[in-house]
Amino acid sequence: MTSLYAPRMEDAKGRLRPFGIFFEKTLKDLIKGIRTNNTTPEKLQNFLTQALSECREEAASTDLNMKTNAVLKLTYLEMYGFDMSWANFHILEVMSSNKLQQKRVGYLAASQSFYKDPEILMLATNLMRKDLKYGGNHDVVKVGIALSGLSTIVTSSLAMDICDDLFVMLTSSRAYIRKKAIAALFKVFLQYPEALRDNFDKFVSKLEDDDTSVVSAAVSVVCELSKMNPAPFVVLSPLLYGILVSISNNWIIIRLLKLFTNLSKVEPKLRPKLLPKILELMDSTVATSVLYESINCIVKGNILDKDDYDTAMICLDRLHAFCDSSDPNLRYISCVLFYKIGKINTDFISKFDKLVFRLLNDVDVSIRSKAVELIEGIVNGNNLKNLVTTLLKQFVNEDVVLLQSDSTGIESREIPIVIPESYKVKLVHTIIRICSMDNFIHMTDFEWFNAVLWDISVLASDLPDKALGFKIGEQLRNIMVKVPSMRDSTLSTIIKVISYGNISNNLPSLLKDCFWSLGEFSNHIDNGDDLLELMINREHLYPPEIQKVIIPAILKVFTNWCNSAPNPNIERIEFILNGLLKYFESFTYSKYFDIQERAVESVELLKLVLEALKEDDEGLPLLITDVLPSLFNSYELKPISHGTQQKLQNTLTVDCQTPFLTEAEFQAILDQEESNIDDGSYSDKSLALDDEDYYENEDTRNERHSISSAFKEAETESDPFMKEEKESNPFYLADENEEKNNVADLLDFTDSKNTPESSVFISLTKHDSPQKTNESISKGEKKKKKKKSTTKVKKRVEIIPDEIVTDNELLATQQSNPNLITSNNSSSTINSYKGKINLKTNTKLANFDFFKRNDTDSLSPSNIDAEAGVEDQIELEKLRSRFGNQSLGHTQAGEGEEVIVIKKKKKSAKKKKTSRKKKNAVEEGDSAIGSL
Amino acid sequence: MIHAVLIFNKKGQPRLIKFYTPVDLPKQRLLLEQVYELVSQRNNDFQSSFLVTPPSLLLNGDNSLNNIDNDEGIQIIYKNYATLFFTFIVDEQESELAILDLIQTFVEALDRCFAEVSELDLIFNWQTLESVLEEIIQGGMVIETNVGNVVASVDELNRASQGTDGPVSRLTSTSLGNAWQAFTANGFSHWAAGQ
Structure with a gap:
């Protein structure tokens, strides 16, 4: 292959211009220049800009050689990011040259730069029409160039115009022209699908061409077309199968398998016929790639049935062998296929756990990463711990690869495997998923899970993915809510987490659920004062979303702590209260309105508490014992699955039309109101209070009265239950012991201050009381459960499943909901496409109905042509x-x-x-x- | 379908950029940089030829773990020859192993055009690179997988181009790039050292 501009040309030019006044450089000079100026980016940039301005001048030259030269250089410079669409017009001139060399350059440039300029495309159309007139064998090269060009810049009007010529080329004696015409027809069909419908047989006959390249191109085109619109090609299946069994070219076989995949996706009837034939092919072939594609076809073409274990095992055994191959490519793609088979039915792959373990330690991290996806398929109660340990080890161990150079066999070098952070993030996600999947179905040991969560919290604090914090926090919260017997040890993990500086600095998102859990389950904590000091004594300011949670959490902890001790230490309470007030006051000027609001509310509330505390000499004021708890402890939260609430909201129909009261009723109420006011009972009260007091306290006081009375009732109700529960349930004792053990690692920083007794923090009465008051109905049931869990060997802890909200309407929406969710998703993906590369091209083919003759066609084609012609002319x-x-x-x-x-x-x-x-x-x- | 072919060296300098699906120029550059970044991190001695973590430009929204389910998956398949990376960006209609074979075919065809192909040959014969690729892939479709046929077509094209050329071009060398071979062998060695 020659260069377009060989060095001798310079000499020739030199002769032609005796005084050496020429400034144009050849492409070679340009490349040389780039190489010499490559020392610094600035230098290169300068050089390139200069070269570009030279090209500008040369491109404007009347000398077509010089113009071609400039266009060629511009095409090259596009690689360095210089747009050349400004030269489109010059390119068009070069394209229209009679010299093949120049035509080539022109078409090459056009294929790179014309696509986004519809106007120049229109001009090019005329030219290409001319170039594509196939005049016989001596035109082969020219037409070949034009066909290549056509493949990149076809427009619908050009497609309409040119398709007849292309179909003529399909019968050319030259295979070269035939295959190029077929490839070009692909693009024509995309723009003008009618051409395919009207000449279907003519095109399809090329599948049986004598020349393999032509067949290959035809199969490729049919394959691509069938991806967009498979329906019209289903009828070809017998013919295609004939080719599949008779042909020996692996490339074509692979394309055929891809084609069958596309067809079988839409035509279920094809599947049973296809399966035995593919299995036959798998037996007979020796080529790995064909074997792999056969399995791929079975899997992706939906040919593999959910309960077809035989076929699945045939495929998996083959893949198993591939996974042990020394070729990382084969290992990788087999691993991917393995995953896809597992997706069809997880049982298929469940027995391959040994293989997965092996792949998890592959030298290629990308294969490991695929193997990680397989874990979900092979995980069970027995190997869960083992799996997680394997994964956790990868964070610490630095693996090395021993590379043995083939020539000597003795020399070997060690290459450390670089484990990218994205892989570590994936590991953490996977660990969380396999541990928590199906409501902790594989989890047998929550103590161990707590330890794992602590480990991954520490690990995740060094990883860049901040969303990990939420995920881990979610797990901690889920255990707290769903596994009642583990609340104490989980709390100790949580306290460890919040006191670990690295986490609060790097992964504060983890703390959100931690603080919430601390607040919600603060009745498990005895030395709440120390916890409070820990929470507020951080110099480090938490991000706003954490502040939002920490304010109510602190209030809850405070309330529960005050009410937990039998003999409250008033000074200590006062001390803590002052600390809290100071802490909350720092938030009262927060720029986040919700934080500010919460802080101000809390400050006012605590001020009242402090006041009451000072006034009241005997014991705790009512504000602490009754009012504060009533804010939080009305009922225990139960787990509901994600989105349930939203679904309920969807079913809510709000009637805004019908008035609440009829006219008459309204009038009646108004009358009554008036009489009330006349009585004076209402206004008296507010008048009695002086103004200041009124504004500051009225709300709270009212609240106090009403709520406290309500609460008293509730309390009296709950007390007997508590006692009863305590006496009748042997679980209490056991639990208490267990918790005593836990105290050691719980809040160990307070050990020195607290006597052992005081740090025994349990008050199981509280543990259950709020639950009881509000769920007295389910009390009996609960007790049974508790007893069961004690009689059972503590192999499996009780895990509260998600509450099921039964509602017929809800069920209905649940069914319709997938639509809703997918529509949400699609809109989000559209948004995220912004700024991304979209490799999808819009074609008319995808939605084209091949079986319906279009009515618009009945318009005489000459008419359309004429119209189009006129329009074109104006344009x-x-x-x-x-x-x-x-x-x-x-x-x-x-x-x-x-x-x-x-x-x-x-x-x-x-x-x-x-x-x-x-x-x-x-x-x-x-x-x-x-x-x- | 093949969406793009990128050839670049170990320093990320482009040697050929070919997009069969229209992509804006700045994005082409960005994609090249991202692909280079990812490819150069990998060890070709024992790692597979597939870019598992796609460059962020190609991510379709969520890069969650289940993007493997996405059948519209775009794959980046590359092979390393000496100092060059040959990278193909393809969709799911292309077989991974077949594309690896195709890259091999491509390189073999280049090898036959240049006797013993090196990066230097390809730097200075960018047009050759373009025309060989054009005979293998047309508009994103593979049209020829036979090395002999590819080289024959390239030769024929060159012969024809010279045959009908004007007087100036006739002065150029007619032996296929021989002059170049000689020139590059003698004259450019110090540039190679500079690289």
């Missing part, structure tokens, strides 16, 4: 005038210096000339272009 005229102006504008924009102004005039004159010439050329057709 062309417009363009010509525009391009004339544009080329002027460009030169002006390009240079600003005075010296060049003279030049510029010349140039623009030249430009006008060339563009005028160009116009003529386009109008007059072949001969004129030749003379350019």
